[in-house]
Structures are given as structure tokens and as C-alpha cells.
Amino acid sequence: MTSRCMRLVFLLAACFLATGCPRPWTPATRPEEALREPSRLMELRDDGEPEALKTAIAESLTWLNTRSADERFVFGPRTVTARELRAALEHLRSRITDGLTSAELTTRILEVFEPLEAAGGEDGLVLFTGYYEPSIEASLTRTEEYATPIYGAPKDLIEVPLEPFAERFKAERVFGRLDGRRLVPYWSRGEIRGGKLSGQGLELAWAKDPVALFFVEVQGSGTLRLPDGTERRIGYASSNGRPYRSIGSLLIQEGAIPREAMSMQALRAWLAANPRQCNRVLDFNESYVFFRFLESSAVGSLGRPVTTGRSIATDAKLFPRGALAFLQTERPVRQPDGTVAWRPLSRFVLNQDTGGAIKGAGRVDVFWGRGPDAELAAGMMKQKGRLLFFVPRRTVAR
Known part of the structure; x- marks a missing residue:
């Protein structure tokens, strides 16, 4: 085993092996409760493009540069300042280079950051959904067709x-x-x-x-x-x-769409088939x-563009904005024959958005950009998984 691999194994073990008896996982209601020591080992294998991660980090840094240097960011039991978070992200961004492997990326991140795990919902897991940038027909002037x-x-x-x-x-x-x-x-x-x-x-x-x-x-x-x-x-x-x-929850309660069949695609099909019900359902x-x-691509709650596959939305009351995170779940992929298969999804992301339906420590929305693949992921994702946040190591912060 090479010295690089041995070091990676050591870092993973040091960060993820839980100490003592595991505590029961209860729903978090305060930022101090939202992140905890990781409960068990988790492989940090990034399946995305390093350049996209570098872009997302740059957007968080641009936002952090507008914050007071002493503003506090709560990572569960840890608190760091904007100055400390900015310095750690700047250091990481400078070390993301062309040709970087997933293992090398993980090593460089763990040199600067240490992980904490999201408390999740009642089962200790996080529900991942997706969102995207849809395209609709519109006019800048009112007509009978565009009303x-x-x-x-x-x-x-x-x-x-x-x-x-x-x-x-x-x-x-x-x-x-x-x-x-x-x-x-x-x-x-x-x-x-x-x-x-x-x-x-x-x-x-x-x-x-x-x-x-x-x-x-x-x-x-x-x-x-x-x-x-x-x-x-x-x-x-x-x-x-x-x-x-949620209008989806309404239609499930009314028996219009079975819970197991609910998706954005199913919602749109039902509304198209029941036009007289549209106003009532939407007004719910x-x-x-x-x-x-x-003038640019989709913008998140930081006021900065979000990055396809690298930006997430969480509850802004619980998780630190602009921070580095890691998700592990599944995403849908359309097969050549038109069917949908589910593939593992594991990558480093930035917490750069929020949303009205994203509440609690057990909910995350992943941004998928534009196009048919993005619409598929946004419409069908409702998968459980795990979420980590990365807080600057104390030695780095000092």
C-alpha cells in the first residue's frame, strides 16, 4: 500500500469511527443539535467533476466575502467565524487541480476539514429530493394565449x-x-x-x-x-x-394518486387530466x-448562482450557509429503453440554497440544472441517505 493510500485510510478511520456507545438519534430543532459526530463509517467517494466543485466553492467564497469576518457559523457542537470558514475553503479551492482523483480529493479535504453528520429525521437518515430550472412558454405582453x-x-x-x-x-x-x-x-x-x-x-x-x-x-x-x-x-x-x-400530499390524502406513485411527473399528468380541479388544488x-x-443562471438563497449537481438547499435555521457538505444517496437515470434505473450518488456539495418545503435536519434538495435529465431527477428523487458537513479543523482555524 502506498503512503498516500495509508494516509487516506488513517484519516478516514480517525474521522469516522464512532467513540463510545452510540447515542439515540432524535430530531434536531436547534443548530447545536443538527450536526453530530458520525455514527458509523462512511466512504467519501466523489462521483462528480472536480471543476464543478471548484466553481461551487468559488460562489460560497464570493458570498463569504460580503459577511462580517466575525460572523458565527454553527456546525452542531462547533462554532467558527466567517474568517475561519473562508480561509479553509480558500485553501481547499487552491488544492483542487486538474486530474485529481476521488481519493486525492478526499485526502485534501480531510487535511483541512473534519466531518459532522446531519441528525436526520426520526430514523437518523436524510430524505433527498431534487430541484431544477424548468423552461416554460411565456410572453412579455398579454394576449389571449398568454394570460x-x-x-x-x-x-x-x-x-x-x-x-x-x-x-x-x-x-x-x-x-x-x-x-x-x-x-x-x-x-x-x-x-x-x-x-x-x-x-x-x-x-x-x-x-x-x-x-x-x-x-x-x-x-x-x-x-x-x-x-x-x-x-x-x-x-x-x-x-x-x-x-x-404540498399539493402532492393533498392528492395522496384524497386518494387521487397512490403514495408510491407520487412524483412531479404524476402530479402534472393528473392536473392535465383534471383541468377543472386545477385552481382548487393549486390554491391549497x-x-x-x-x-x-x-442575467445569469439560477440563483440560490446566498444571492449567488447555484452549480449543477454541486449545490444543495437545506433548512437555513439549522445548517451553516455556504458550507462544504457530502451526500450519499441515489439518483434516477433514464435507460436507453426508456425505463428508469437508480444509481448511487455520492459527492461533495455546497450548502447554497433553502426552500419553503425544506424544513428540519432530515431534508435536503439537490440542484440539477436544466434539461430532461435534470427534470427527471427533480421529479423522481425522494431517496433516503446520509449527509455530512465539514467544519474547519481547529488547527487550521487557528
Whole structure:
């Protein structure tokens, strides 16, 4: 065995062999509980392109450069500053070179970082889903064919970060509007569809299919295909602050779609077959997303572009934003005969986004980019797996 391989084995053993008796895994409700010592051995084999990882790290670094150097990032039992996290990521990025093997990448990461494992859900595992950048037909002017408005953020929408009131409300915020001197909830999806925002000049464009626009909201960004053949990208600008409610869960409860058959593809097929039910079902999710035009690819909650297969969305109240992580699960792949097979997915990723449905230590959304393969992964992924976060080693931080 070469000295490099021996060193890799030593690092893996030192990082992942649990000490003492394993503790019961209970759902985490605070950042200090969200990450723990790894419960058992886990192979860190990266199946992605190193250059894409380097790109994702660069986006986290760009965001970290806008933060106060002393801002604290909670990694479960550990806390590091933005300065320390930035230094560790910069060091790692400088060591990702052309031709780097998976084993070499793992070794270089473990020289700088040490792993902690996400507490997961009640079973200690994480549920992985996917999201992507859909493409829909739209027009910049309203016509009989293009009649569903795509709204920008309203001027009367008020966003209130709660962290300044108490640190326990970190990453939490409420949205509303003024009714006299009172802040009240903003209009629901049904109220907005009914015309509450009409006549304010908020329309960025007009969609051909309201169901297609709904799924752009769920994904958080998308591409508008205009009648002249050009494209415009849109991304999240704000929301009405109403809680996200899954229309998939509604249709499962009503017996319309069996739980085991539920997917984004199944949802769209059911809505297409039941057009008279569309408004009722879509309005069940009172959450509504407002958009803005983008000059680049899809943008995450850090305000930076997300990287295909290398960016994830987690609960911002529990996990450190911009941090390096590692996931181990499965992804769907379409076979030449049209069937779908499931293949292992294991890679280093960056925590660069969040979402209304991504709540708790047991939920992660993986960004898959654009195109049919991305739509397949986003629509079908609902696989269990494990998630690690990497905190700068104390020696590196010092």
C-alpha cells in the first residue's frame, strides 16, 4: 500500500469511527443539535467533476466575502467565524487541480476539514429530493394565449427579519402588508389569482400555462421561452410568506394518486387530466413566489448562482450557509429503453440554497440544472441517505 493510500485510510478511520456507545438519534430543532459526530463509517467517494466543485466553492467564497469576518457559523457542537470558514475553503479551492482523483480529493479535504453528520429525521437518515430550472412558454405582453401573470415583488410587501429581535429567530422572517398600523399576512395564492395585485404594473411577463408557472415557483427559478425564440431567465425575488403546503400530499390524502406513485411527473399528468380541479388544488398551497429577471443562471438563497449537481438547499435555521457538505444517496437515470434505473450518488456539495418545503435536519434538495435529465431527477428523487458537513479543523482555524 502506498503512503498516500495509508494516509487516506488513517484519516478516514480517525474521522469516522464512532467513540463510545452510540447515542439515540432524535430530531434536531436547534443548530447545536443538527450536526453530530458520525455514527458509523462512511466512504467519501466523489462521483462528480472536480471543476464543478471548484466553481461551487468559488460562489460560497464570493458570498463569504460580503459577511462580517466575525460572523458565527454553527456546525452542531462547533462554532467558527466567517474568517475561519473562508480561509479553509480558500485553501481547499487552491488544492483542487486538474486530474485529481476521488481519493486525492478526499485526502485534501480531510487535511483541512473534519466531518459532522446531519441528525436526520426520526430514523437518523436524510430524505433527498431534487430541484431544477424548468423552461416554460411565456410572453412579455398579454394576449389571449398568454394570460397568466408572472409577478415581480409588490411594493406593499413587507419583509421583517426576526433575528434582530432575538438570536433564537436566526434565519427566520415574516412577510406581510400594512392594514392601517397593523402588519397582517400578505395575500394568499387564491387571493392573488383572484386579482388582488391587478393594475399595479407588477407583471414581468405572462405565462401560457398556469400549472407550468406553478412548478417554476416550486423550483424557485426558470427560463421563459418567448414567442420570438429568445429566452429570459427569472429567479426568486420574494414570497408572500404563507406556509408551503404540498399539493402532492393533498392528492395522496384524497386518494387521487397512490403514495408510491407520487412524483412531479404524476402530479402534472393528473392536473392535465383534471383541468377543472386545477385552481382548487393549486390554491391549497397558499405560498406564492414573486420573481425577478436574471442575467445569469439560477440563483440560490446566498444571492449567488447555484452549480449543477454541486449545490444543495437545506433548512437555513439549522445548517451553516455556504458550507462544504457530502451526500450519499441515489439518483434516477433514464435507460436507453426508456425505463428508469437508480444509481448511487455520492459527492461533495455546497450548502447554497433553502426552500419553503425544506424544513428540519432530515431534508435536503439537490440542484440539477436544466434539461430532461435534470427534470427527471427533480421529479423522481425522494431517496433516503446520509449527509455530512465539514467544519474547519481547529488547527487550521487557528
